[in-house]
Amino acid sequence: MADVPNDAPEHCPGTSSDQAGKSSACQGCPNQNICASGAAKAPDPAIEEIRQKLTSVKHKILVLSGKGGVGKSTFSAHLSHALASDDSKEIALLDVDICGPSIPKIMGLEGEQVHQSGSGWSPVYVEDNLAVMSIGFLLSSPDDAVIWRGPKKNGMIKQFLRDVDWGEVDYLIVDTPPGTSDEHLSIVQYLSGAGIDGAVIITTPQEVSLQDVRKEIRFCKKVKIPVIGVIENMSGFVCPKCKNTSQIFPPTTGGAQRMCEELNLPLLGRVPLDPRIGRSCDEGRSFLTEVPDSPAAVAYQNIVQKIRDYSSSHSTPDDPC
Amino acid sequence: ISINGLAQVKHVVLVLSGKGGVGKSTITTELALALVHAGKKVGILDVDLCGPSIPRMLSVGKPEVHQCDAGWVPVYADPQQKLAIMSIGFLLEDSDEAVIWRGPKKTALIGQFVSDVAWGELDILLVDTPPGTSDEHLAVLENLRKHRVDGAVLVTTPQAVSTGDVRREITFCKKTAVKILGIVENMSGFVCPHCSECSNVFSKGGGEELAKLTGSVFLGSVPLDPLLTATLEEGRDFLQAFPESSTYTAISQIVNTVLSSLDA
Numbered sequence: 001m002a003d004v005p006n007d008a009p010e011h012c013p014g015t016s017s018d019q020a021g022k023s024s025a026c027q028g029c030p031n032q033n034i035c036a037s038g039a040a041k042a043p044d045p046a047i048e049e050i051r052q053k054l055t056s057v058k059h060k061i062l063v064l065s066g067k068g069g070v071g072k073s074t075f076s077a078h079l080s081h082a083l084a085s086d087d088s089k090e091i092a093l094l095d096v097d098i099c100g101p102s103i104p105k106i107m108g109l110e111g112e113q114v115h116q117s118g119s120g121w122s123p124v125y126v127e128d129n130l131a132v133m134s135i136g137f138l139l140s141s142p143d144d145a146v147i148w149r150g151p152k153k154n155g156m157i158k159q160f161l162r163d164v165d166w167g168e169v170d171y172l173i174v175d176t177p178p179g180t181s182d183e184h185l186s187i188v189q190y191l192s193g194a195g196i197d198g199a200v201i202i203t204t205p206q207e208v209s210l211q212d213v214r215k216e217i218r219f220c221k222k223v224k225i226p227v228i229g230v231i232e233n234m235s236g237f238v239c240p241k242c243k244n245t246s247q248i249f250p251p252t253t254g255g256a257q258r259m260c261e262e263l264n265l266p267l268l269g270r271v272p273l274d275p276r277i278g279r280s281c282d283e284g285r286s287f288l289t290e291v292p293d294s295p296a297a298v299a300y301q302n303i304v305q306k307i308r309d310y311s312s313s314h315s316t317p318d319d320p321c
Numbered sequence: 322i323s324i325n326g327l328a329q330v331k332h333v334v335l336v337l338s339g340k341g342g343v344g345k346s347t348i349t350t351e352l353a354l355a356l357v358h359a360g361k362k363v364g365i366l367d368v369d370l371c372g373p374s375i376p377r378m379l380s381v382g383k384p385e386v387h388q389c390d391a392g393w394v395p396v397y398a399d400p401q402q403k404l405a406i407m408s409i410g411f412l413l414e415d416s417d418e419a420v421i422w423r424g425p426k427k428t429a430l431i432g433q434f435v436s437d438v439a440w441g442e443l444d445i446l447l448v449d450t451p452p453g454t455s456d457e458h459l460a461v462l463e464n465l466r467k468h469r470v471d472g473a474v475l476v477t478t479p480q481a482v483s484t485g486d487v488r489r490e491i492t493f494c495k496k497t498a499v500k501i502l503g504i505v506e507n508m509s510g511f512v513c514p515h516c517s518e519c520s521n522v523f524s525k526g527g528g529e530e531l532a533k534l535t536g537s538v539f540l541g542s543v544p545l546d547p548l549l550t551a552t553l554e555e556g557r558d559f560l561q562a563f564p565e566s567s568t569y570t571a572i573s574q575i576v577n578t579v580l581s582s583l584d585a
Contacts, residue, residue, distance in 0.1 A: 013425045023425075066419075067372060068452045069342010073482070099453035100339055100486040142485060145492035147454045150424025178341045178452060179371035180419045181427070207554050208346075212372040215419035222421065242516035248547050252554040275522050282481040282524060 004151035005031055014151040016044065044189075050161045051193030057092070057169040059311045060191060062199040062225065066216030067209040068178035070202045071233040071271075073102040074281055075300075076175035079200075080107075081286040082304040084130040089170040092123065094160055095134035096187055097177040098153045099146050104136035108284025112137055120165040133164050150182035157186045161194075171311070178212070180219040188223045197314055198228040200268070200307065203259075205235055205251035210259050217263060228310050229266035231303055232256035237273040238295075248273060269303040271296050326392070327435070327468040329442040330364065332583050334502065335461070335473040339490030340483045341452035343476050344507035346374035347553060348543070348575075349449040352474070353379075354560050355576040357403045361444040364395065367408035368431050368461050369451040370420050376410035380556020386411045391439040407438050424456035431457060435464035445583070452486070454493040462497050471583055472500035474540065474575075478508045479527040491535050502582050503538035504528050505575060511545040512567075538582070540575045544568055 004012045011025035020026070021036025029035075054060070063076045076093060084091040095103035104110050104124075112124045114137045123131035135146060135156060148156075166172065177183055188196070199220055203213040213230075220227050232255055236245045251257075260267040274296040280287040288297050327333065336349045349365060356363045367375040376382060379398040386407075387394045395405035409420060409430065422430075440446065448465075451457055462470065473494055477487040487504070494501050506528025511520045522545055532539035546568040552559040560569055 011425075014423070017423075017425065019425065067342065069340065069478075099455055100341070100489070102482050102485070105482055105485055143488050143492050145454050145489040145496065147459070147493055147496065149428075149456050149459065153455065180421045181371055182423050182456075185421065185423060204342075206550060208374050208377060211377065211416065212374075214417040215371070218417055219419040219421055222419065237511065237520070237522065239513040239516060239518055240520060241518040242513060244513065244515040246511075246514060246547060248511060248522070248545055248550065250547060250551050250554065252551065273522055275520060275524070278480050278482070278523050 004155060007031070012151060014154070046158050046162050047190060047193045050190050053162055054166070054172070054194040057166060057172045057194070059170065059197045060172045060174065060195065061197055061228070061307065061311070062174045062176060062187065063202065064176055064184070064199050064216050064220070065178050065202045066180065066212035066214075067203065070204045070209055072178075072202050073097070073106055073175050074277060075200070075202055075231065075233070076173050077103060077106040077281070078286060078288055078300055079304055079307065080130060080173050081288055082301060083171050083308070084127055087129060089129060090168055091130045092166050092169045092172045093130070093132045093175065094172060095132070095136065095175045096157050096160065096183050097175060098135050098148060098156055098183065100177060101134045101136035103132060103134045103175055105284060106281045107132055109137070110142070110284065114138060117165070120163045123164055123166065131166065133160055153182050154186040157183060158190055161190050180215060184219065188225065196225050197311060198226040200228050201230045202233055203230060203256050204233055204249045205247070205255040206249045207253040209249070210253060210256070214259065214263075217265070227265055228307060229268035230256050230260050231268050232270040234273045235270035268306050269299050271299045271303075326437070327440060327446065327465070330440055330446045330468065331443065332445045332471045333448065333465060333469055334445060334471055334579065334583070335448045335450060335499065336476065337450055337458070337473045337490050337494070338452055338476045339454065339486035339493075340477060343478045343483055344543070345476050346378060346449050347549070348474070348476050348505055348507060349447050350375065350378045350553065351559065351572045352576055352579070353404055353447055354558055355572055356445055357399070358560060359576070359580075362403055362442060364405040364440050364443045364446040365407075366434055366438075366446060366448045367406065367410065368434065368448060368457050370409045370422065370427050370430065370457065372451065373408045373410035375406060375408050375449055377556055378553045379404070379406060381406060381411075383416070384411060389439055392437040393439065395438055395440060405440060405443065407434050427456050428460040431460040432464050435461065454490060458493065462499065470499055472502040474502050474579060475504045475537070476507055477504060477528045477531060478523045479506055479521070480524040481527060483523075484527040484531045487531060488535070491537070501537045502579055503540035504532045505540045506542040508545045509542035514547070538578070540578050541571050543571045543575075
C-alpha cells in the first residue's frame with residue numbers, strides 16, 4: 001500500500017510505510033506531518049473502489065514465476081487468445097510488468113495508444129472480445145525506459161485496476177514481472193477486496209529456475225493466493241532435422257514434476273521448446289492459430305482446458321457460470 | 322587489515338539486461354571464471370534480491386557471512402581467494418524463503434552490499450542485476466557513484482521480445498551516464514548434439530542488430546549449450562571442463578574485448 005503523493009520528494013517511502021513521515025527523505029515534504037501522525041496509514045480506499053469496479057469480472061488469474069524469461073508473457077498472451085476463441089466470452093489481459101512490458105509486442109499491438117473517456121481508460125482491443133492494457137501503450141517510443149522506484153510502480157498498478165474501463169469480463173489474466181516485490185504485493189493488495197481465483201506458476205526444468213519458483217510458491221502461500229498449478233515450459237527440444245530430443249535446460253533436480261510432488265501441487269503440463277513460438281511472439285501473432293497441430297500448441301490447449309475447469313469449479317455461489 | 326568498501330577495487334562492471342532470463346547471471350559467472358583463469362582477482366556482487374542465482378552457479382550454497390572490523394567478509398568461491406562473492410543467497414536461513422520486500426528495503430540492503438563489504442583488493446568487481454530499470458539498479462548506481470562505474474555489459478537473446486526490453490536498458494544507461502561496454506547475444510543458436518544441425522531456437526541476429534541500431538559495441542554471440550547449462554546447475558567451472566568448445570571460444574573473446582576496453 002505504498003503510495004507516493006504527487007508532491008512527495010524523490011525517496012518517499014510511501015504513505016503507508018512504517019517510515020512514513022519519519023525517514024530522512026521526508027524532511028521538507030508538505031505531507032510530512034500527516035504521514036508522521038499515522039493518518040495516512042488507514043486502509044487504501046482504492047481497494048474498495050477496485051472491488052466495486054471489478055464486480056463485473058468473473059475470474060481473475062495471475063501468471064507468476066519468480067524466475068525471469070521462462071515464458072510468463074508468452075503464456076499469458078496465448079491463454080488469453082485461447083479463452084477468447086470462444087466468442088461468447090469476454091477476456092481481459094493486464095500487463096503489470098512496468099519496466100519490461102512485453103505484452104503489446106506479443107499481442108501485435110505495438111504503437112497502439114490508450115484513450116481516456118468519462119468512464120475511465122479504454123483498453124486496447126485485439127479482438128472484439130479480447131482487451132489488453134499495458135504501460136507499453138503509454139510510452140511514445142520503443143526506447144523509452146520506465147525508471148521508476150517501487151511506490152510509483154504501485155501507483156500505476158492501482159490506476160490500471162481502478163481506472164480502466166474493462167466492462168463485463170469473464171477472465172482477467174494478469175501478467176507479472178519476475179520476482180516477489182512491489183508489483184506482486186500491489187496486485188495482491190489492490191485485489192484483496194475483489195479476490196483472486198488463483199495463480200498459474202511458470203517454470204523451466206532446471207534448478208536455477210526452480211529455486212526461484214519455490215520462493216514464488218511460498219509468496220503465494222504467504223499472501224493466500226491459491227495455486228492453480230505449475231507449467232514446465234521449454235521442456236525439451238526436438239531437432240527439426242533428426243527428430244532427436246535434447247534437454248537444453250536439463251531437469252537436473254527432477255524438473256517441475258518432482259517439485260510439484262514435493263509441494264503437492266498440480267503439474268498442469270509440459271510445453272516443449274519450439275522456435276516457432278518465439279517467432280510468433282516477435283511477430284505479434286498467436287502461435288495457437290499459426291501452428292495449431294504442433295506438440296507445443298496441443299500442450300497449451302490442454303493446459304488452458306484445465307484452467308477453464310478450475311475456474312468453473314471455483315465460481316462464487318451467486319455466479320451463474 | 323582489509324579496507325572496506327571499494328577503495329581497492331580497480332574496475333566495476335555492471336551486467337544488465339532489462340529482459341529476464343537471458344543469461345545475466347550465467348554471463349557474469351563465466352566472465353568471472355575467465356578473468357580468474359587469466360590471473361585476475363575478481364568479485365561478484367549479486368544484487369538480485371528476489372532471485373539470487375550466483376551462489377548455486379558457483380556452488381557456494383550455504384556458507385556463513387562473517388563480520389570483521391572492516392565490514393562483511395565476502396564468500397570466496399575458491400581456496401586461493403581469487404573470486405569473492407556477496408549475495409543475499411548467503412544470508413537466507415532457508416533457501417526457499419521468499420524475499421518479499423518493497424523498494425526501500427531492497428535499496429537499503431544494496432547500499433550495505435556496496436559500502437559495507439570488505440572486498441579488499443580486486444581487479445574487477447562484476448555486478449549481477451535483476452531484470453528491469455528500478456530500485457535495485459538505481460540503488461547500485463547511487464552507491465557506486467562515490468567510487469566508479471567503468472561501464473555495463475548488456476545481455477540479450479536474439480529475439481525482438483528481448484531486444485525490445487534491452488533498448489530501454491540502453492536508455493537507462495544513457496540517462497544515468499553509464500558507459501555501455503558492449504552487447505552480448507546469448508542463446509544464439511543451438512547445435513544439435515546428434516546431427517550437428519543448427520537451430521535458431523530464439524531467433525537470430527537480434528543482438529548484433531541492436532548493437533548497430535544503438536551504436537554500441539557488439540561483444541559477440543554465445544550459443545545455447547546444454548553443457549553450459551548443466552555445469553551451471555552443478556556449480557562447476559565450465560571453462561575448465563570444456564575448453565575445446567565453441568562456447569569457451571565465444572566467452573574468451575568477450576572477456577578479452579571487455580578487458581581491452583577497461584585498460585584503454
